[in-house]
Amino acid sequence: MKTVAYYRSSIDSQENSIEMQQNSVLTCSIDMALIIDEEYIDEAVSARKVSLKKRPALQKLLQDINNNYVGTLFLFKRDRIARNVMEYYEIYQILRNKKINVIFTAPNEPPVYYTPIGEYLELIMAGMAQREGEQIIERLKQTLKSNFQSGKNPGRLPYGFKWNKETKEIELVDEQVQIVKRIYQELVSEKYESLKELCSVLGLKENGKSWTSADIRKIALNPTYIGLRTMNIFGEDVTSKYERLSIIDRNTWEKACSIVTVLSPQKTHQDYVFEQVLFPLQDLLICSKCNESLQKIKARRKENLKYKCLNHSSVYVFKSTIEPLVFERCKEYFHSLLTAHFHELFDRYEQNAKKQVKQKIQTIEEKVQLMNEKLITKVDTWYHETDAPYKEQKEIEIMALYDELAKYKKQKEQVIQELSDVKQLREKISNYQSSMSLSYDEIKENRQLGSFFQDLIQQVKTDGKNCEIIFKHPFLRTQEVLTS
Template sequence: MKAVAYYRRSTNIQENSIEMQRQMARNASYQKALLIDEEFIDDAVSGRKKTIQEREGLSSMLSKIESGEITDVFVYKRDRLARNALDYLQIFQLLKEKQVKVHFTAENEIPIQYSPAGELIELLMAGIIQREGEQIVERISETIKANFQRGKNPGNLPFGYEFDKLTKTISRDVEKLSVVKSIFDAVNSNDFKTMRQLTDYLKDNNIQRDEKPWSSQMARNVLSNPTYMGIRLLNLSGEVLKSRYDALAIVTESEWLTAQEALEVLTSKRKPVEKEKVTFHLENLVFCKQCNEPLQPKKGMKNKESIHYYSCRTHQIKLIKSELENQVLDSCKQFFQELLKTHLPDFHQRRRNEMSKTLENQIDEMEQNLHKLNQRLERKIEKWLNENRQFKKEKLEADLLNLLQQIADEKERIHFIEKEMIELTQTIEFPSDNLDIHESTMRVYFRDIISKIEVEEHMMNIEFKHPFLSTKEVLHTRVS
């Protein structure tokens, strides 16, 4: 068991430095005669944008609290733990569960109390903390907007410009901007089809960037930046600000728009040619009788047209895919019709009746259990109404929630079984002689009723998933 300290400094607010928080924690620990055994630090980490898991120091400390290693925590203020209300409440619940003593080192920070009134205070504080964080962000955002509009902070400048923080002015690099102008001229005066053609042109004409060739991405970034026509854009949390800087323009608005049209052509992706998708429905079902190896799906050419076939290279078997599958399908239909002439429909109905009876018994058991749960619920509610002790009332509330969840689950299970029973009562229509199998379901259909297909030079043997039925046929399908 040990005492620890946690320090955090925000990414966008430089107040309350780590060193200041450390000194405050040490002073407080001296006053309470506690030795700080370990420090957890998140430097330049936002408590609003980062999740608990993304904050290494906080996550590590909470893990040790959960394992029972920590008894006391020194921290400057609540907002150091979290700026997000839900994150803060999650941390508070863990501190409460482990009864960790939290020592705030800032003046006027209300101490944490693990009581019903204390929980209400922490709930209110969580909302205040989050709102304070949001107000800070709003103030910073407004300052950034104002500085951008006044030209005090133009944001990240593109190739050819630099910002002097002392004079608050933007300087132009004439040599670099002449290179950029050459790129705009090249795009607007040539009929390039791809970015590769553009970069090759720049390389051939020795138009370089800092003595290096232009890549496609670098050229694209330059051509698409409106700064070169005197307009600066700033994307601030989804809001796009626009400001004119006419002194920065090296191309006219018309020239820039023409370049955008050309850039759209250069960066448009060609649609990939869709390959023909062929499904071999009998794959791993059809075998060579001699070697007992599955026939492999293959693609070839016949009379200058592509064909698909099943092949055993060892024994020179090549069977055209479509003809073999159609022949097998005809055999499957015949097999199914033979089944219908047996006692299959009667057997199926008996099986449905048995399943229906089983489901009825399950519903009876569940309804009895549901009745018992409701009786327990009534007794618990009565106890809760008559209970005056707060800790007992809280325990009963937890039991009530658990019972309500059990009742809901049991009702859901009953509803599910009732749906199954309705499906069992629906009339089953067995297929007629004109059994239609769609191409998309053929693979599943074959695997449902076929165990194995063996082929040799002129014969095919189909073993169905029925102990007494199989069929032998003469093979007509072959690749010459």
């Protein structure tokens, strides 16, 4: 999606000119290494006097946002898009629903928060001057902290508690509290080898759904049950004591935390960098159903990486299965070439290849000679021409001929390289002999493995269960069953 900027200047004010806003956005975008794809400008338009529906640039921006064309929006200040509270609130709702990343470039302009508190803040700030913004946020922070610490706003309560809107008090849900206590008792008994066992013992929740390991972990690690609450207020974690919520003693809670961490360790990110993994069979593996290339697919664990057809979900092969198999068959094939009249076979191949390359070179040289003759004629005509328009036309024709000549010369260079490649192929194959004693595990991280496969294999067709390896020089094939 696009990164865009919106600017608005007033009729009677030069304080926030379009140029000033553009310079501010440009500086900020450079610092953030972002490129502005499009600018929307409403010049000499009063946000107080002209409704948002009569501002063409703003309407175009909102339309593009609703069409999911925009991802990031640069603004100088909030008051550039609206000064009317209701209009600003309408725009804010659109930005929030589409999760637009809004970046303000004016100094001290507070960021946008897409939260209930943020919505309240945006409503307040819509009618306030920029210099009051930070004071509002700070006052709001202090109010939220005070309410949280005094118990007036405990935040989202965990399983076992509920908020009574009438009494403004936290209440215990007896049935749920008993289940929470049982969970802690079962955990500290140390009779379970996994959280799944405990889930089966607990049975169903009130909503008829089964308990999950994630449910148990969430309850066991929550300090609310020992009377401690934490709330994130504008990026700051605030902790407060709620002793009346304590239903588990600290020793039991700490022991349960330790046990649940062992039984269900927190999932870590994949232990490898996908972009750094080599897929040497990329573009060689072909789906036998649609003849499309299999694509490399991410996995949480490296051993589960696979090649998969995007058109047929059942057609996939694990990287750890297909690559060693193909490598071993390549070794066998290569060995058979070296032991079964390979040199005689290669001499014949090399002779035919050189013949074809030389024919290509001869054809290109004939075209180059013809182009040179045309150029000489054109240049001579241009030199003696006195009519200016006609002479200009000849110049255009000469430049076109030069471009065509350069194209043929480049083709000749490419064909000469083909001839060089043919001459080097025998040496390359001889060098491969030293690799034949290596195992796949010894060579799998070598970037040359991809070149090795490319040189020997035409393609590998598979339906996910079987594979057919088609070799080059000469065209041979072998069929395999993928037992895994």
